[in-house]
Amino acid sequence: MTATPSSSSQHAGRAWVFGDDLTSEVLAPGRYMKFSIEEIAKHCLESVEPRFAAEVRPGDVVVGGRNFGAGSSREQAAEVLRHLDISAVVARSFAGLFYRNAFNLGLPLLVCAEAGSIRAGDVLDVDAESGRIDNRTQRRAIACEPVPAHLMALIRDGGLLGHLEKRLKKA
Amino acid sequence: MTATPSSSSQHAGRAWVFGDDLTSEVLAPGRYMKFSIEEIAKHCLESVEPRFAAEVRPGDVVVGGRNFGAGSSREQAAEVLRHLDISAVVARSFAGLFYRNAFNLGLPLLVCAEAGSIRAGDVLDVDAESGRIDNRTQRRAIACEPVPAHLMALIRDGGLLGHLEKRLKKA
Numbered sequence: 566m567t568a569t570p571s572s573s574s575q576h577a578g579r580a581w582v583f584g585d586d587l588t589s590e591v592l593a594p595g596r597y598m599k600f601s602i603e604e605i606a607k608h609c610l611e612s613v614e615p616r617f618a619a620e621v622r623p624g625d626v627v628v629g630g631r632n633f634g635a636g637s638s639r640e641q642a643a644e645v646l647r648h649l650d651i652s653a654v655v656a657r658s659f660a661g662l663f664y665r666n667a668f669n670l671g672l673p674l675l676v677c678a679e680a681g682s683i684r685a686g687d688v689l690d691v692d693a694e695s696g697r698i699d700n701r702t703q704r705r706a707i708a709c710e711p712v713p714a715h716l717m718a719l720i721r722d723g724g725l726l727g728h729l730e731k732r733l734k735k736a
Numbered sequence: 737m738t739a740t741p742s743s744s745s746q747h748a749g750r751a752w753v754f755g756d757d758l759t760s761e762v763l764a765p766g767r768y769m770k771f772s773i774e775e776i777a778k779h780c781l782e783s784v785e786p787r788f789a790a791e792v793r794p795g796d797v798v799v800g801g802r803n804f805g806a807g808s809s810r811e812q813a814a815e816v817l818r819h820l821d822i823s824a825v826v827a828r829s830f831a832g833l834f835y836r837n838a839f840n841l842g843l844p845l846l847v848c849a850e851a852g853s854i855r856a857g858d859v860l861d862v863d864a865e866s867g868r869i870d871n872r873t874q875r876r877a878i879a880c881e882p883v884p885a886h887l888m889a890l891i892r893d894g895g896l897l898g899h900l901e902k903r904l905k906k907a
Contacts, residue, residue, distance in 0.1 A: 661845065
């Protein structure tokens with residue numbers, strides 16, 4: 566169940582679709598913060614989609630609206646999505662702290678003006694590096710903002726810690 | 737004119753107020769990207785406020801609406817504000833890449849639901865660590881989201897590079 570660093574920037578998965586201002590509290594509910602990430606992950610998004618944690622499959626994609634990940638700075642909000650093997654989050658915009666934490670933990674986020682066109686259950690091919698999503702279900706290509714190369718390097722190394730280890734070994 | 741790392745998280749300055757979706761292109765116009773940061777800074781925000789670069793004073797505060805810093809990943813968008821000695825940017829929300837770049841470069845950002853209450857020229861005491869702004873002009877306190885301790889450490893060390901240098905020296 567542990568997310569492994571991806572060797573490619575391409576992923577295919579089913580879409581789970583949520584609305585604007587989805588908070589870090591909804592991703593990682595405060596009352597479980599004292600437990601392990603495994604336990605917190607079981608309650609990820611349960612207040613808006615009780616089936617999510619049980620039914621999500623490795624490679625699935627979380628889709629949001631504006632200001633995804635708003636609220637507290639807790640890293641677990643991104644960590645649970647990594648733990649559940651979510652391949653990417655696609656949203657109109659992200660809260661700054663969530664954006665920072667997610668890449669540091671190796672979870673790719675795509676800023677996408679057309680995120681609203683994606684429907685629950687659509688099968689998506691996501692290429693974070695080019696910012697291209699192929700919506701196989703709708704037979705439609707969606708252009709997102711490409712993830713900059715320096716952040717793709719973090720993703721490939723499984724997050725900031727892996728990236729720094731690799732850089733320091735080279736030095 | 738070079739921004740120096742601040743020893744405290746408190747700053748006072750005049751507010752420069754802008755709207756929603758202020759882009760990195762407006763902060764650091766693409767046609768000046770080949771020039772030095774000094775040159776780019778002269779054109780910071782000129783398309784929406786031609787007086788800005790010439791009249792901004794060290795310690796002044798930039799205030800925005802939603803999705804501040806949207807668009808390209810260019811680091812210069814945050815770097816010009818540091819170069820102009822802006823003490824903080826206060827906005828309803830920030831674009832993820834801008835948020836990441838700004839803290840890495842030592843520029844504090846405050847997420848503030850009440851940013852819209854601030855008017856151009858208001859004198860503000862900004863305390864990034866506690867997330868408290870005293871609007872001296874309006875005699876009103878504004879509660880923003882506190883900047884997390886690990887990001888305040890970046891700010892105190894003048895950005896990510898200074899922070900890593902300090903950490904590696906200790907190790």
